Amino acid sequence: MIIKKSRQLYKKAISVIPGGVNSPVRAYKAVGGNPLFISHAKGSKIYDVDGNTYVDYVLSWGPLILGHSHPRVVKSLKMAAEKGTSYGAPTELEIKLAQMVLKAYPSMDKVRMVNSGTEATMSAIRVARGFTGRDRIIKFEGCYHGHADGLLVKAGSGATTFGVPDSPGVPRAYARNTITLPFNNLAAVKDVIEKEWKNIACVILEPVVGNIGCVLPRKRFLEGLRKLTKKYGIVLIFDEVMTGFRVSYGGAQAYYGIEPDMTCLGKVIGGGLPVGAYGGKAEIMDMVAPEGPVYQAGTLSGNPLAMTAGIETLKILSRKNTYNRLFSSAEALEEGLKDASKKAGVKTKFYRAGTMFCTYFTDKEVIDYTTARMADTEKFARFFKGMLDRGIYLAPSQFEAGFISLAHRDRDIEKTVRAAYEVMRRL
Ligand code: KE4
Numbered sequence: 001m002i003i004k005k006s007r008q009l010y011k012k013a014i015s016v017i018p019g020g021v022n023s024p025v026r027a028y029k030a031v032g033g034n035p036l037f038i039s040h041a042k043g044s045k046i047y048d049v050d051g052n053t054y055v056d057y058v059l060s061w062g063p064l065i066l067g068h069s070h071p072r073v074v075k076s077l078k079m080a081a082e083k084g085t086s087y088g089a090p091t092e093l094e095i096k097l098a099q100m101v102l103k104a105y106p107s108m109d110k111v112r113m114v115n116s117g118t119e120a121t122m123s124a125i126r127v128a129r130g131f132t133g134r135d136r137i138i139k140f141e142g143c144y145h146g147h148a149d150g151l152l153v154k155a156g157s158g159a160t161t162f163g164v165p166d167s168p169g170v171p172r173a174y175a176r177n178t179i180t181l182p183f184n185n186l187a188a189v190k191d192v193i194e195k196e197w198k199n200i201a202c203v204i205l206e207p208v209v210g211n212i213g214c215v216l217p218r219k220r221f222l223e224g225l226r227k228l229t230k231k232y233g234i235v236l237i238f239d240e241v242m243t244g245f246r247v248s249y250g251g252a253q254a255y256y257g258i259e260p261d262m263t264c265l266g267k268v269i270g271g272g273l274p275v276g277a278y279g280g281k282a283e284i285m286d287m288v289a290p291e292g293p294v295y296q297a298g299t300l301s302g303n304p305l306a307m308t309a310g311i312e313t314l315k316i317l318s319r320k321n322t323y324n325r326l327f328s329s330a331e332a333l334e335e336g337l338k339d340a341s342k343k344a345g346v347k348t349k350f351y352r353a354g355t356m357f358c359t360y361f362t363d364k365e366v367i368d369y370t371t372a373r374m375a376d377t378e379k380f381a382r383f384f385k386g387m388l389d390r391g392i393y394l395a396p397s398q399f400e401a402g403f404i405s406l407a408h409r410d411r412d413i414e415k416t417v418r419a420a421y422e423v424m425r426r427l
Contacts, residue, residue, distance in 0.1 A: 001389050005049040009037040025061075030397035031381040036388075041068035043407035046393055054393035055412045057402040061395075062210075062242050062267040065326070065355065066316055067407020073271050073312045080308040086300055093307035100314045101269060101277060104250050107259040111279030112288055113302040117241035117266035118146025120276035121204065123288075123296045124262045125150065128202035128235035130294035131284050136196060138203040140183040142369030142399075144211035145204060145239050145264075153178035183209055183368040184217060186224040197232035202262075207252035210242040210401035212372040213358035214351040222258045229261070235284065241266035241276065242401065245314070247354035249323060255354065268317075271309030274300070322406065326355050329413060330404050333357070336417030344424035346379075356401045359383075372399060379427055386423030392416050 013020035021027045021035065028035045036048040044067050046056040059065070066073065098111050105111075114120050125137055125148075137150065145151045153163035153175040162176035179196070181188045183205070193200060203225060209215035229236040238260040243252040245268040253260055262280035269275050279285060287294045300306075316322065334352050337359055341348040347363035360366050361376040361383065380398035387394055392415070395402060 001052055002050050003034060003036060003048065003052070006037045007034050009049060010034050013037075025395075025397060025400065028396045030377065030399070031384045033385065035396070036393075043067040043069075044405060044409065044412050052391070054388070054391050055408070055416055056393045057404065057416075058393060058395050059403045059405055060267075060272060062246060062356070062401075062403050063270060063272045065245060065268050065403070065405050066271070066313055067405040068272075070271075070312075070316070070407075072316060073309055076308050076312045077273075077305060080304050083304070085305055086303040088299065091302070091304055091307070093304050093311065094302040097269070097302075097307045097310050097314070100311065100318070101265065101279070104245070104314070104318075105253065105263055105265075105279070106250075107253055107261075107281075108263055108279035108285075109282035110285035111265075111277050112285070112296065113307075114276040114278065114296070114298050115274045115300055115306075116146065116276045117239075117264065118148055118276070119298065120241060120264040120266055120278040121145040121151065121237070121239055122148035124237050124264050124278040124280075125202060125204065126296065127278070127280075127284060127287050127294050128237060128262065130287050130292075132201045132233065132235060134199050134201040136177045136179060136199045137201055138179045138181060138189065138192065140205050140209070140369075141180055142183060142212035142215070142372065143204075143206045143209055143239070145206075146241075149174045150178050151204075153180060155180040182370065183215060184221050185368070186218075186221050186228075189225060190228060193228050193232055193234065197234060200232070200234050202235040202237050203229055204237040204239055206239050206243065207256060207258070208243050208247055208353040208356070210356055212369055212399045213360055213366065213375075214353060214356055214401045215366055215368065215372060216351055216353060217252075217256065218367065222256050226258050226260075235262055235280075236260045237262040237264065239264045242356065243353065244268060245317060246356050246403065249317060252353070268313060269310045270306050271313035273306040273309045275306045275310055316406075323354075326404065326406060329408050329410075330355050330357065332410070332413050333404060333408075333416065336413060337420055340417050340421035341424055344421055344427075346424040346427055348424075355404045357404075358401050360398065382427055383420075383423055386426065387416075387419055390415075390419035390422065392419050 163178035
């Protein structure tokens with residue numbers, strides 16, 4: 001595979017952008033090699049600047065559930081742009097998208113649009129703190145909620161002791177308010193909440209953890225969290241930035257039948273444009289300025305282009321049979337990849353939640369961050385490269401989820417499964 005132009009562009013990019021990319025995971029650090037520079041994308045395919053074609057399972061890290069440049073989305077964006085790109089004033093489009101989101105997520109009475117998943121979770125946590133008057137938060141190891149200071153925190157020495165910064169630049173004072181616990185470990189949560197509940201504003205989690213691959217919640221874990229947080233007046237926040245409209249149209253909360261107090265969304269609801277959102281019960285959301293005292297703002301929040309792309313995307317997703325089609329493609333891919341690794345004699349564990357999935361190179365069940373990290377990342381890196389050489393574009397890290405779209409056809413899945421078998425047998 002010739003990637004001459006990508007190499008040239010990467011050299012140029014590095015001289016003007018930190019690491020040559022505008023988001024770290026794009027730099028291929030986890031798999032090595034030169035990141036591909038993309039020229040365009042259409043449907044299930046993505047095309048690099050050297051003219052190579054790939055079946056795309058990254059889909060911009062989740063948003064492009066319809067496939068790239070869907071004609072309906074592109075056409076509506078062109079028309080919207082002709083009318084102006086941003087007004088900094090309310091529009092009917094914002095009401096429309098809010099209504100569609102609230103219909104799909106009945107746990108929310110009101111929703112506020114922002115410009116990224118980071119803004120959504122950062123704001124939701126501030127509102128939960130304002131609503132409860134408490135400062136501490138509980139998050140889970142491996143769950144990524146964007147890069148706000150208080151969320152770049154790892155577990156301190158003991159469970160209830162203070163979190164410690166997970167990145168330079170995060171003040172210890174911020175980290176102290178974040179308690180980080182193992183995902184799927186209800187006993188650990190119970191122990192901390194029973195001791196600390198008076199200081200805990202919220203528990204935030206990815207109900208399916210897409211940021212360590214694809215880790216599914218144990219049956220009783222989500223139910224247990226719901227019971228504990230309700231009992232102690234703690235706000236339960238589902239970060240569905242990734243799982244929203246991916247695990248099902250109503251997200252993981254609909255799929256698992258758990259009603260959180262607040263939900264964060266992003267990715268799919270922007271149809272590929274920058275959007276995040278957070279919402280919840282009216283009594284909580286009425287805390288948000290200008291209705292209430294908790295301040296949060298954004299110049300481009302709810303801008304007409306992003307709203308248009310989101311509305312068109314959800315219109316198509318809400319059509320009958322859409323999810324049957326999405327899920328049957330995802331099931332075919334799952335069966336094929338499991339079969340390929342078995343035939344190739346390579347030990348893998350495959351997990352899927354709706355249209356998001358991950359193949360771990362391990363023979364141990366993956367239930368949390370610790371077990372995920374036991375996967376063979378070196379073998380994954382070789383798998384990633386082999387698949388790229390065969391025209392299959394996977395996330396460049398063992399600890400990222402893969403995604404499928406409405407545009408993925410049987411021939412895409414067959415090509416992917418064939419490539420996986422060829423690569424795995426050579427690992
Ligand atoms: P953004 O600020 O990147 O829009 O969203 C942050 C975020 C919040 N919550 C969840 C569950 C997320 O998955 C994300 C972002 N996801 C990553 C993928 N692992 C985005 C890719 C990237 O960082 O470039």
